[in-house]
Amino acid sequence: MRIGIPKEIKNNENRVAITPAGTADFVRAGHQVMIEQGAGLGSGFTDQEYVVAGGEIKEQAASIWAESDMIMKVKEPLPNEYDYFRPGLILFTYLHLAAEPALAKALIERQVTAIAYETLEVNGTLPLLTPMSEVAGRMSAQIGAQLLEKTEGGKGILLSGVPGVSRGKVVIIGGGTVGTNAAKIAIGLGADVTILDLNLNRLRQLDDIFGNQIHTLVSSPSNIAAAVASADLLICAVLIPGAKAPTLVSEQMVTTMSPGSVIVDVAIDQGGIVETIDHITTHDEPTYVKHGVVHYAVANMPGAVPRTSTVALTNATMPYALQLASHGAAAAIRGSSSIRSAVNALNGHITYEAVARDLGHAYVPAGQALENTTTVQ
Numbered sequence: 001m002r003i004g005i006p007k008e009i010k011n012n013e014n015r016v017a018i019t020p021a022g023t024a025d026f027v028r029a030g031h032q033v034m035i036e037q038g039a040g041l042g043s044g045f046t047d048q049e050y051v052v053a054g055g056e057i058k059e060q061a062a063s064i065w066a067e068s069d070m071i072m073k074v075k076e077p078l079p080n081e082y083d084y085f086r087p088g089l090i091l092f093t094y095l096h097l098a099a100e101p102a103l104a105k106a107l108i109e110r111q112v113t114a115i116a117y118e119t120l121e122v123n124g125t126l127p128l129l130t131p132m133s134e135v136a137g138r139m140s141a142q143i144g145a146q147l148l149e150k151t152e153g154g155k156g157i158l159l160s161g162v163p164g165v166s167r168g169k170v171v172i173i174g175g176g177t178v179g180t181n182a183a184k185i186a187i188g189l190g191a192d193v194t195i196l197d198l199n200l201n202r203l204r205q206l207d208d209i210f211g212n213q214i215h216t217l218v219s220s221p222s223n224i225a226a227a228v229a230s231a232d233l234l235i236c237a238v239l240i241p242g243a244k245a246p247t248l249v250s251e252q253m254v255t256t257m258s259p260g261s262v263i264v265d266v267a268i269d270q271g272g273i274v275e276t277i278d279h280i281t282t283h284d285e286p287t288y289v290k291h292g293v294v295h296y297a298v299a300n301m302p303g304a305v306p307r308t309s310t311v312a313l314t315n316a317t318m319p320y321a322l323q324l325a326s327h328g329a330a331a332a333i334r335g336s337s338s339i340r341s342a343v344n345a346l347n348g349h350i351t352y353e354a355v356a357r358d359l360g361h362a363y364v365p366a367g368q369a370l371e372n373t374t375t376v377q
């Protein structure tokens, strides 16, 4: 199969979908890999390293899209990439379609086989989301701590406090991968940490992991309201796989936060959980202030630590990419329930139930969408 790796074009997105080692894995398995010139530089990989691994460097993104059977990316295609879509093209990347209706429409209209990292499931886990959630979770506490500094627009507190001065309060809504990793760093920084989750078993696990280093609370509207009002730093880490994130923090709740408090909404890639977040921010302009509260809503946080993130992401994606390349999409989708769970659009249909529901499209299971088609390779 011919595999194409365009350079990422989202703001400050320095990750790349393949490493030189991954290129060598594909080549060893008999595939051809085309990489856009300079695509790996942000992650510290030179064109020469890809060539040594057996890849071919192309100057133009357009020829990579046109000549590839499978495009591997990191972030969702942006509107100026939609024209490259064509029937049967395999697109393997993060998609977050519930928050991207125009992208969903383009994928349907052009009958792309769109396979999303974030919904690929193995025994109830999301192994292609986990590594980036680990990165973003850890970053969220680090970034929040910095935004609390006066010079960054914050209220001017140090999360650890000092002897004689109380610690800062970090509230984390959602105790999954992002939430747990945020807690690790926030605890390390010496903050007073509270985690809310709907899942009581998850709260039990967190209690086992962190003991009396954290407070746990069930995620109810009244507990959220009280915790938000007391937070210096609010980290939002809720996920319902594939679905648009629920609005759990209302504008009224944000008005109860003291001036200079900080919100980091990591769940923004699925639409975010905070009512006062009305747009996705970028690494160039990461924050804005509303009701005196600093809001951070960058949807590609790991793009700022690309060396760590590219290696962590590709460690997880490569085994599935190799399956897709070696068997072809149709056989891989039929043969692997995990790959099937990642298929969000195929042959003009939305094939992930939560995405279909949130975008108001009909849901057609991937297996059914594969019937009577000759366009899917």
Ligand SMILES: NC(=O)C1=CN([C@@H]2O[C@H](COP(=O)(O)OP(=O)(O)OC[C@H]3O[C@@H](n4cnc5c(N)ncnc54)[C@H](O)[C@@H]3O)[C@@H](O)[C@H]2O)C=CC1
Binding pocket: 118, 129, 130, 132, 133, 136, 173, 174, 175, 176, 177, 178, 179, 196, 197, 198, 199, 202, 219, 237, 238, 239, 240, 246, 248, 265, 266, 267, 268, 269, 270, 298, 299, 300, 301, 302
């Ligand atoms: N902005 C960025 O750059 C990045 C964003 N993310 C996003 O972060 C979000 C969280 O991801 P993960 O931690 O991997 O998901 P996860 O599935 O590991 O954890 C989500 C947690 O939310 C909990 N939850 C669901 N409904 C809830 C509610 N109403 N109240 C409280 N908790 C609730 C679940 O029980 C679960 O424990 C996702 O949207 C993911 O895409 C991940 C990486 C990078």
Ligand SMILES: CC(=O)C(=O)O
Binding pocket: 075, 094, 118, 129, 132, 133, 269, 299, 300, 301, 302, 303
């Ligand atoms: C998960 C995601 O959105 C990211 O890593 O950018």
Ligand SMILES: [Mg+2]
Binding pocket: 076, 096, 269, 299
């Ligand atoms: Mg996005």
